[in-house]
Amino acid sequence: MTLYQFLTKSSYFIKPLGSQSQKKIQITKTICRAVSTTQQTTGAQSSLLECETQENISNDELYLNEIYRSIPFSHAKLGKFYQDRPALENQYTQDAFLRSFLRRHLPSKHFKLVDEDLNRFGNRVTKDIYELSLRLEAEQPKLEQIDAWGKRTDKLILSTAWPQMKEIAAEEGMIACGYERIFDEWSRLYQISKFYLFEPSGGLFGCPLAMTNGAAKTLEVLKDKHSWVYDKAFSRMISRDPNTFWTSGQWMTEKQGGSDVARGTETIAVPQSDGSYKLYGYKWFSSSTDADISLTLARVVDKSGSVIEGTKGLSLFYLEVRDENSIMNNIQMLKLKNKLGTKQLPTAELLIDGARAFKISEDGRGVASMANMLTMTRIHTAMGAASSMRRMVNLARDYSTRRKAFGKILHQHPLHVNTLAFMEIETRAATILVLEIARLLGRQEVLGKGKELEDEAEVLRLIVPLAKLYVSKQAVSVLSEGLECFGGQGYIEDTDLPRMLRDTQVNAIWEGTTNILSLDVLRAITKSSGTVLKCYHEDVTRRIQAGRSNAELQEAVTAVQQSVNNVLGLASKLSPDLVEMAARDFAFSLARIYMGALLLEHACHTDATQMDIVTAKRWCEKDLAPLCTQGGHQNFTQKSMEQNLALVFDGYLHPSRL
Numbered sequence: 001m002t003l004y005q006f007l008t009k010s011s012y013f014i015k016p017l018g019s020q021s022q023k024k025i026q027i028t029k030t031i032c033r034a035v036s037t038t039q040q041t042t043g044a045q046s047s048l049l050e051c052e053t054q055e056n057i058s059n060d061e062l063y064l065n066e067i068y069r070s071i072p073f074s075h076a077k078l079g080k081f082y083q084d085r086p087a088l089e090n091q092y093t094q095d096a097f098l099r100s101f102l103r104r105h106l107p108s109k110h111f112k113l114v115d116e117d118l119n120r121f122g123n124r125v126t127k128d129i130y131e132l133s134l135r136l137e138a139e140q141p142k143l144e145q146i147d148a149w150g151k152r153t154d155k156l157i158l159s160t161a162w163p164q165m166k167e168i169a170a171e172e173g174m175i176a177c178g179y180e181r182i183f184d185e186w187s188r189l190y191q192i193s194k195f196y197l198f199e200p201s202g203g204l205f206g207c208p209l210a211m212t213n214g215a216a217k218t219l220e221v222l223k224d225k226h227s228w229v230y231d232k233a234f235s236r237m238i239s240r241d242p243n244t245f246w247t248s249g250q251w252m253t254e255k256q257g258g259s260d261v262a263r264g265t266e267t268i269a270v271p272q273s274d275g276s277y278k279l280y281g282y283k284w285f286s287s288s289t290d291a292d293i294s295l296t297l298a299r300v301v302d303k304s305g306s307v308i309e310g311t312k313g314l315s316l317f318y319l320e321v322r323d324e325n326s327i328m329n330n331i332q333m334l335k336l337k338n339k340l341g342t343k344q345l346p347t348a349e350l351l352i353d354g355a356r357a358f359k360i361s362e363d364g365r366g367v368a369s370m371a372n373m374l375t376m377t378r379i380h381t382a383m384g385a386a387s388s389m390r391r392m393v394n395l396a397r398d399y400s401t402r403r404k405a406f407g408k409i410l411h412q413h414p415l416h417v418n419t420l421a422f423m424e425i426e427t428r429a430a431t432i433l434v435l436e437i438a439r440l441l442g443r444q445e446v447l448g449k450g451k452e453l454e455d456e457a458e459v460l461r462l463i464v465p466l467a468k469l470y471v472s473k474q475a476v477s478v479l480s481e482g483l484e485c486f487g488g489q490g491y492i493e494d495t496d497l498p499r500m501l502r503d504t505q506v507n508a509i510w511e512g513t514t515n516i517l518s519l520d521v522l523r524a525i526t527k528s529s530g531t532v533l534k535c536y537h538e539d540v541t542r543r544i545q546a547g548r549s550n551a552e553l554q555e556a557v558t559a560v561q562q563s564v565n566n567v568l569g570l571a572s573k574l575s576p577d578l579v580e581m582a583a584r585d586f587a588f589s590l591a592r593i594y595m596g597a598l599l600l601e602h603a604c605h606t607d608a609t610q611m612d613i614v615t616a617k618r619w620c621e622k623d624l625a626p627l628c629t630q631g632g633h634q635n636f637t638q639k640s641m642e643q644n645l646a647l648v649f650d651g652y653l654h655p656s657r658l
């Protein structure tokens, strides 16, 4: 007997009570109890028994039939209410901030073409590209090391969506557009804007593309010294033809160190008579394991069999991962990493066992030659983090027009909208930093030299690590807040929302952790004997200048000006070891101040909207100088350093390890 048959038959068990409404409640309760019991058991029998306990059978068939029709629970019906899902709509046309930045900077002839392409692409990332990303999450990479007959295969089994993503990346010219430079100095801005749309839908294919962009930049710079590598690999990395397009890996991290590659790199390079090298080592993290080529670090072995320790011993090598018959270049995949997120992306431990490679840096200049690659991958990391915030905010905003609570749509609750507004401000601040970096990079690449460009290069040297370290942290907080905006649904895997948070967490770790990047900021300042900081200060002051004549922005301008003076003043008083302890607060302060300056500048341009002004003001109301405000210099003393250690290890069972 089906449930429906059971329910219609069981009608005569139910007793009508006095009033109509009472009758209705009694009937509904009985039927519901019957249904829930039925669902928990294998048949209708137990429900029947429960209904039979009802006394005084009614014959009011007509009335009951009507009731049955309106009962929302049955095998055929899941209830009357379905929550509208948040809609994923054109990610470009609905991004008022991205569009206004592009309109402000691009000459109209370029803006027209860029706007057209991003409009089309903004739609595409919600369609086939997004669908592929869902497949990539569902069909995660697997490693078959040994086949059924005992032969070592090291076969990486990938979803067919992965090569499809690669095809799309080539056809869309994701890498190419940064190097063809058809939009002159704005080509990088166009490229990074396009990635900004792609990344949250890209199923982590953005990772190999980031490394490819970095490798292309590295080889472009080395063009004259290593022309054959450039001719062979560069043209493929910037190809729009899927048949020739190559992606690159970046193998630096070894078991002893990802942050500290100088001490952690054990891989050695043995010179061969034909000028090539054979590499031997163990790479602990290698993302995009299916890449066609890789750039990696190793120590050249001299004739006595010795290597030089430290950074001075590291050189940069180019290798092709497979030959033309897809046979691995003496590289074995030992394990695929079981990761918190980025599960779509294969990340492997590799044993390099005599891989043929070519040195593309001078001896001992490996880390320096890798700098361009790291700059590019760090820009990608910050961009990816900012774009994940934008995607989450877009979805949460849309959901706030569809979900009802306490008799109102969510957007009618001021508290909820306040939360969304906080997320929007964070997203705009992150986005403007990333876009400005792209704009400055494009200027460096296309416009050549000059005092203004030299100063911009110094600023760029500082703001790339700042963006990477700060935006990555912002993204985790905004995405976590974003999940909450969906209530319980935010925690449910098949909404695809939890994945977004998981995937975002990695940004703070790969390409350098927050602390390592903070130390990198200090290094940039020390190495330039303070020039970097001087240029930064001048740049901030120049950018906020226009805001001085705008009454609405006065307070914000003052906040930025005072913060930058206070932070630089305090930092200059700290001794080197205390500066190191303060590096993170120092970097956060520089990042927040710079974002404030950018937002103020944006709010003063001729087409600025009221929302641009609100954004700048709100951002500058924030604590822009945590270095000074969160305890300030009282926290950065020898005594507090000792207290920290004592506090952290209070109760620790192995004090002898300290």
Ligand SMILES: Cc1cc2nc3c(=O)[nH]c(=O)nc-3n(C[C@H](O)[C@H](O)[C@H](O)COP(=O)(O)OP(=O)(O)OC[C@H]3O[C@@H](n4cnc5c(N)ncnc54)[C@H](O)[C@@H]3O)c2cc1C
Residues within 6 Å of the ligand: 250, 251, 252, 253, 256, 257, 258, 259, 260, 285, 286, 287, 288, 339, 342, 347, 506, 509, 510, 511, 512, 513, 514, 515, 516, 519
């Ligand atoms: C999913 C994923 C994919 C990756 N893919 C790649 C890849 O393709 N290629 C590649 O080369 N690497 C890759 N990595 C490795 C990654 O770049 C490193 O793990 C990362 O740079 C951190 O290095 P580590 O693991 O050695 O951390 P550690 O250096 O061991 O850091 C541990 C902690 O100590 C802190 N710390 C370390 N030194 C200092 C210091 N001097 N002062 C203050 N704090 C310090 C760090 O901030 C961190 O909190 C990947 C990592 C992940 C998670």
